[in-house]
Amino acid sequence: MSRHLLVAEDLTAQEIEAVFAVTHDLQTKFEQGIREPLMPGRVLALVFEKPSLRTRVSFQTAMVHLGGSSLFLGADTGFASSRESVDDFGKVLSQYVDGIVCRTKSHDTLEALAAVSGVPVINGLSDASHPCQALADIYTLRQHVGRTQGLTLTFVGDGNNVARSLAMVSALLGMRFVLAGPAGYHFGEDFLTHVSTLVPGAEILQTTDPREAVRGAAVVYTDVWASMGQEQERSERHKVFRPYQVNAELMSLAPEAIFMHCLPAHRGEEVTSDVIDGPQSVVIQEAANRMHVQKGLIAWLLGHSSETVTKTSRR
Ligand code: CP
Ligand code: NVA
Numbered sequence: 435m436s437r438h439l440l441v442a443e444d445l446t447a448q449e450i451e452a453v454f455a456v457t458h459d460l461q462t463k464f465e466q467g468i469r470e471p472l473m474p475g476r477v478l479a480l481v482f483e484k485p486s487l488r489t490r491v492s493f494q495t496a497m498v499h500l501g502g503s504s505l506f507l508g509a510d511t512g513f514a515s516s517r518e519s520v521d522d523f524g525k526v527l528s529q530y531v532d533g534i535v536c537r538t539k540s541h542d543t544l545e546a547l548a549a550v551s552g553v554p555v556i557n558g559l560s561d562a563s564h565p566c567q568a569l570a571d572i573y574t575l576r577q578h579v580g581r582t583q584g585l586t587l588t589f590v591g592d593g594n595n596v597a598r599s600l601a602m603v604s605a606l607l608g609m610r611f612v613l614a615g616p617a618g619y620h621f622g623e624d625f626l627t628h629v630s631t632l633v634p635g636a637e638i639l640q641t642t643d644p645r646e647a648v649r650g651a652a653v654v655y656t657d658v659w660a661s662m663g664q665e666q667e668r669s670e671r672h673k674v675f676r677p678y679q680v681n682a683e684l685m686s687l688a689p690e691a692i693f694m695h696c697l698p699a700h701r702g703e704e705v706t707s708d709v710i711d712g713p714q715s716v717v718i719q720e721a722a723n724r725m726h727v728q729k730g731l732i733a734w735l736l737g738h739s740s741e742t743v744t745k746t747s748r749r
Pocket of ligand 2 (some may be wrong): 559594595596657658660661662696697698
């Protein structure tokens with residue numbers, strides 16, 4: 435049976451550390467001009483139901499750097515449409531390729547694809563989660579602070595797909611996660627119970643007070659107020675989320691924190707230009723790390739351990 439990454443908790447804390455170790459090794463070599471050909475002849479398919487820059491390009495370039503190739507499959511392949519069933523699509527596609535990255539409108543579609551796929555399926559974003567984003571974010575934090583254990587990540591805004599994955603990775607790695615957002619946009623009890631069942635003692639706090647939430651944080655994070663697929667809620671959300679804008683005044687309460695955003699960002703809405711383009715912001719490095727961490731993930735998930743990477747490079 436294939437190993438999939440549909441949600442962050444499909445990896446254990448030890449496995450996340452293993453992915454980070456492979457990532458660090460490959461990134462160090464990449465920065466020295468060395469591209470490890472760990473995936474010769476391997477093909478990754480990208481099946482996307484929604485737009486993407488970072489996820490799409492970072493996976494595709496990662497495969498090229500690893501000596502493999504990728505196929506971008508957009509709407510014309512008829513995925514999740516009346517053209518054919520997701521079952522048939524997944525059974526057929528997984529015979530041609532070595533792995534599938536999939537971005538879906540509904541998380542159920544992703545689960546249906548994984549259920550029939552004979553090769554690993556990686557979530558490239560669904561309405562419920564964005565695990566690759568969260569892995570790259572926490573890897574970026576590790577690069578800045580040198581550790582993760584005991585740190586606080588404060589997410590200001592909507593308890594959305596990105597927030598859920600960040601909360602889960604934070605819990606797995608011993609971090610405190612604080613969500614500051616309006617009532618009605620917090621995590622549901624089912625998610626909180628799920629996290630505390632998986633990680634007893636996990637610290638996830640929710641508040642409507644962004645000022646209190648950012649004090650002492652190592653990371654202040656935000657994302658758009660209306661995610662892809664929520665466009666019809668845009669004007670209502672803009673009214674409700676206005677007090678949760680991350681601006682210079684809010685960041686002044688967390689002078690030691692780095693600022694993160696998964697991008698794309700809407701300057702003047704969830705974040706002001708002076709913050710996202712300012713000295714506390716690491717958003718460009720964070721986006722670069724999508725490629726590095728996904729390279730580590732592909733190498734690890736498609737069958738190479740950190741040890742294999744090290745051995746290969748010694749030859
Ligand atoms: N952060 C992120 O996933 O960006 P894209 O939507 O451009 O892939
Ligand atoms: N929450 C956003 C993230 C985009 C990368 C969305 O789902 O549109």
